[in-house]
Structures are given as structure tokens and as C-alpha cells.
Amino acid sequence: MPRKIVTSLAAVAAAGLLLSGCTAASPETPGTSDGGSASSNATFTYAIGGDPMSMNPINLNDRWGLTFANIVYSPLARVEADGTVVNELADTIEPADDGLSVTVTLKDDLKWSDGEPITAEDVVFTYTNKAVRDNGNADLLYVGDQPITASATDDKTVVFTLPSISAAAISNIATETYIIPKHIYGDVTDFSVTQLDPAAIGSGPYKLDEYKPGEYLKFSANENYYGDAPHISNLILQILTDADTVKTALQTDQVSASFVTSAQVAEFDGTNVSTYPYSEGRVAYLGVEAEKPALADAKVRQALFFALDRAALSDAAFLSDEYYELAYTILPPSNPWATEDVEKYNQDVEKSKQLLAEANASDLKLTLGYIGTDPAQVAEATQIQEQLAEVGVTVTLSGVDASALYAELEKGADNKFDLFLGGYIMGLEPDAYSALFRTGASANYFGYSNPEVDALFTAGVAELDEAKRGDIYDQIQAKIQDDAVFFPIADNKKIIAMSNSFTGIEEARLVPIYSLENFGKLAVK
């Protein structure tokens, strides 16, 4: 029977994993324009790579879920890339001198998209439910093993109380949490669900009109939005998983914007599309399993690092230095806390060979695990194999599925990989990075344990003085580099491609994860 199902699972998985965007349907037949150059009736179509995994602000945590939430809901405040705090629902945010509480006052006359007033009760309701561990996203609202509590002192004032001093919590408490209305969801008993009913009563620039899973989310301007009314009244998030489809849709103006890969940028030459690379504060890295007997000696690990050429790896993976910035520590170069005062391991083949000889580690055979569907990691892996061969280290490549890679790494010392490729976006707060480098931390795939570093992390999070804090994190970065379990490669940039029919990408602001900070700032040219 005719069964020609050539499933290219890998390609599709890659598209999903790389978040390489997708394509969006514009509400007109090809070849015609929508005729409405008046921005009131224009439509902006942004292609996303998959359905939001959750549309419930209490627990959503995935890229497309966060993109959706940021359109329909508002946080109290947000932190810009340079570390400055911009208030959204909050009028003032005042940390107490003792570092144990934060008082937030709301702006006047805030309204939900259904016209009801936004009050301090809504904020308390949101934070209280988000701090429930079983709801699935409470981590940022915990200090140690105690939750941060919120209480309303009047209609417009919320006081957050910390169980103990935490510089990280003080600076992050008002950000990243999208407030939901108590008058709508007050009767919900289980906030671990991924869909709220009714969907999306919010306070963001747009309101959700329709969601067709696997197809699109359709929004229109929220007339009760506290900020400037969106210039473009209709917004569509179009779900497209295939990178080639996205590219063609952009070239033919059926999609207004999307993430694209660096390999695709050249394909937009001479079209009505411009590309905008920007940093998401990501670190692409090579990790070493320090628990493996062959790699227990720091000299061996340092030898491996001296054998590597960071720039060559980055060029192979990300094509051009327009699309990456070399990274030297656990923090991305764009992070205000990042330092370059560390051992950078600039390539030195002789030194590498010498260290291997000193450690009596000849004839080293290692297995490198990476995501076989990620073209960037495939390029890095083959480069690493070649560069390590120069110093006599034999590397076996093992490309696997992303979930399989991390499930394997979580086995600790028993896992089958000696080296692995990874990447993370952990944000501006330096304490967040302790999740990877503290002894026994949940995402410490390196089997890394240095009591000095643990103590510094503990001191860093409790230090309210910025200068002293900076010094602590400088030390942490230097020590982790010296210990050579983590070889930072680069902060590879995200690239957004946008049709030249629209302007305002500066005002809308390219930001990590959410794509654009505020889609409402875009305008028709």
C-alpha cells in the first residue's frame, strides 16, 4: 500500500528545540495587501515555534508561554538588560533597610481588561498561589526552604516579607510574576493546571480573542491598558514548527516577524525583511564531568581547555561574530556582574600537552554528549573532536535527543558522558547561576563541588552592598574557571527578522525570552 511517510522527526525536533521560529498566516490572500495602512486596523503576525506549554501565569515557564503572558498580563515591574528597573503596575517599589521586606504601591486607576479595578488583593492572590510548590513554579518566591509572603495593607499597597535576607529576592520580587485577577480566578482550587478558565483576563497591552492550538493565538488591543494604546490593534502569534516555512512566509510577507537562524540571514538579502541580532544573555558551554576518574585531576581538565579555540568553535556554530560574543565565565558577557578577570584558557597547545604529561594522562579517550538535532552543537562537537585530537585526546561523539542528554546527565557520576555541550539563559541575577555550580544543586551536571564557591554563593546572596556583592561574584567566576569544569564558549545571539512594513523595534525592545518587551510599540511604516 502507498505509505510514503518519510518522517523527518529529527528536523522537526530540531526546529522545536532551536526555537527556530515558525510561520504566520496573514489574514489576506497572498499578493494583496490588507489595504489598511491606518494602524488602527493593521495586523502584526509574529511566528512562534510551538504552542505555549502553559497559559497559566501561576506556573508558565516556557518560552512561548512567557511570550503569551507578556502580551496579555503585566508584572509589577521588569528589569532591563542593563539592570535598571522599569515599573509596570507598580508606582513605587521600596525595599526596607533591614532587607527583610519590600513595599510595593500600585499605580492609580489600573483596570483589568474586563474593566474591573486592579487592587493589592489581586497581587497578594497571585503571589500566594505562585508560592505553592505543587503549582510548579514557586522557586523564585522561596528563600532557602521558606516562601516569601505577601499581604495587602490597603487597596494599593502590598508588603512582601522575606523569611531571611536575600539580595536576589529583594531585587527580583517584583519582576517575572504576571498578576492575575482574583475576581475571576478566586474560586479556582487547583493552580497547577496549564489552562485557566476563562482564558486570559489580564492587564497587558492586548487581550486574547481566540486560541486555536497548533495554529494561532489572536489578540486585539486592550482598551483598559494603563500604558500607551498599541499602535497596531491586531496581533497574531502564528504557530509554525518548520524553519523553512517560516523563512518563506517572511520572504512573502505572510508573516511580519519571527526568530530566524544565522544561516538564514543571507536569504533575506534584497527582500522586504531586515534582521536584528541581539543578546539573550545565553552562555553556550562545554561541560566536564569532574566525578569521572579520568577527569578528577584539575590539570587534565585545564589541559583540555587549553587545547580548545573558542573563536573557532563559535565561528563554526554561529557563522559570524555578528551573531555571538565570546564568553569567559559562567555569566554571559552582557551581564552587569560579569568579569573578564579570570583564566580565559586562550588556546595554547604546548601548555595543554605539558599539563597532560604532568598529570600522566596519556592516551585519554573521552565521550562527548550533545544534542544531535542542534546544528550549532553538531558543529561545536566536531570542532572539539578535532582540536582535542591535536593534543592526543580521542573524543567519541554521541549526539542524542535533548531530553535524553539531560536525563543521562542527571545520573551523576554513572552517566555515560565525560564531556557534554549545553547552554542556558539564567537572567541578570547572579545568584540564579548557583543552581548549576553549588554542591549538589539541581542543575549541577558537572559533579562540581568546591566548598569555597558554596560559601561565596551563600555570602553573595545575603550581601546587600552592591560593591561588596560584585567582589564576591568576581571571586566565584574566577574560582569556577580555575577549577575547569565549565568551558564557556559564547553568548550566541538571537536573531529576529522583521518586515520593513513595520517600524518601532527600538521602542518595542528586543528582550530575552519574550522576544519583544511590548508588541504595542510597533507601528505600521
Place this chain on the structure above:
Amino acid sequence: MLGFIARRLAQVIPLLLVLSMVVFLLIHLAPYDVVDSYTTPAMSEETVAAIRERLGLNEPVWVQYGAWLGNVLQGNFGNSLATGLPIGDELARRIPNTIILVAPAYLTALVLAIVLGLAAGSRKGSLLDRIIDSISSIGIATPSFWFALLVMFVFGYVFRLFPVFGMHSIGKEGDVGDLLLHLAMPYFVLVVAFFPDLTRYVRSSTITQLDEDYVQVQKAYGASNGFILRRHVSRNILLPIITQLGLALPLLVTGAIVTESIFAWPGVGLYILNATAALDYPVILAVLLLSAVLVMLGNLLADLLYVAADPRIRLAKKAA
């Protein structure tokens, strides 16, 4: 006749049970689960454990299977583990979309195959036969995803004739013209995917039939080739083709996985593909069971059609 159908249908149930168990076990043999597909380094172990607890993934496999089976027997396919959306609703929305795409494409391919196959088979070894046979060989060897991208490039990008993704323009959900524009490219890709195999099938049936004794007898009586083909051979060839219709039934659900994913056609193919990548087992099982039921019904239908079409065949007393 009715007894035969009832017996055949009764066999389906244990088969489905075994099938669902095997698939369930295979998915659980994988070294990771759906939660691994979306955990981030920022999630604490407590949080990940809470998510697994909520999805019931920390129960023993047989407990999970029992719970799943209990729900399915009540007609509840459950929710996707990845997005939390109810699977029944999703399938109800997507299956018709896939049928709209696959059914016309398959029927077109079948008609095309009958015409080309008869033409080639009846002139075995001629130039026309060699051309048709070569086209079929090339068609069989062409990967669907590559051909789909080529079609998209030529008709979607170079000539801008058709929209490159989706089934409707947003806001034109009831517009037939708009639907046809969106349908054009994926339909064409599927016709090209389906027809080469069918053409080969018809061609070889034709060649077989032309070697039969009755053709020699007709020739001896002085009947023309065209007459023999029309009156005798074509009917005998159509018998196996009728059964092909039954066997094609599962294609209505899983016949266009690649094409759907490239043209973002909101059908079952795209759904199962994403679910497979994420080990979203309730979705995988739901689509698989549906597909398995259609395979079995398709086989039954093929048998019944064969009996209806061929008076020489009688239903055996015991189910075949």
C-alpha cells in the same frame, strides 16, 4: 455475513489491548519522560518532583497504564502532558482537517494510477511503459519533505501563487476559495507521494492479467486489444484496487505527517509529530489506537468489498 463482521470486530479488542500495552511499555522504556523535555536549570528538584507527581509519572508503569485504560474505556483520552489540552477535543478538530487534505489527494492519485498503470501495463516494454515506469521510480525515490520544500519554493515563493502555510487565512474560516488556495500545494505534494506506488501496483496487475488464459482465448476469437482491456482485464484489475481503498483507511489519520508539518496544516500529523518528540504518551497512544482501529476496519472493509465485487469469493464459515 453479519456474523462474520461481528467475529472480526470482536478480534479487534484484544489486539488493541496488546498494542496499547506494547506501546505504553516502549514509551516507558525510554531513558527520559515528558517532563525532561521542558525542565530548565532554574527549576528546583522539588518543583520537578511536584510536576511529575501531578502527572502521575512517578507511579509504577502498570498503575499508569491502568489509570489510562480506565479513562479510555470511559471515552476519555485524557489531556496532553505537554500542554494540558484535552486530547479528544484536539483530535475532533484535527481529524477532519487531515481528511480534507488526504481524501482528495488519495482519490486523485488512485485515478491517475489506474489510467497510467493500465496504459503502461497493456503496452509492456513500449516507450510509454518505460516513461511511466521511470516516473514512478523517481516518485518512489523522492523524499516527501524535499519535494514539499521544492513545491513551496516554486509555487509559494517564486510565483507567489499560494499561501505557504495553514488551512485558512485568519478571519476567512468559511471561505471555500481561500481553503482551496491553502490546499493546493499540500494536495499536490500528497498526490505525488501516493501515485507512484499505486501506478506500479496497477501496472503489475495488468501485466499479470494479460498473461492469463482467458486473454489468449479472447485473442484466439479475434477480439481487439482495446476490447479485451475494457471488457475483461480492467474489471479483474479493479478487484485488487477496490481492496486498496480499504487498506488506505488509516491514511486518513496518519497519511500526511511530513506534508502537514511543512505546510503547517492543522491536522493529526503535526500533532503526533510534536507529541512523539516530547514523549507525550497520552497523545501518542490516542493517535496510535485510532490508527490501529482504522487499519483493522480497513482490512475488514477490504474483505467485504472484495466479496461484493468478486462473485467467485465466498466468506469462509470461520473468520479468516
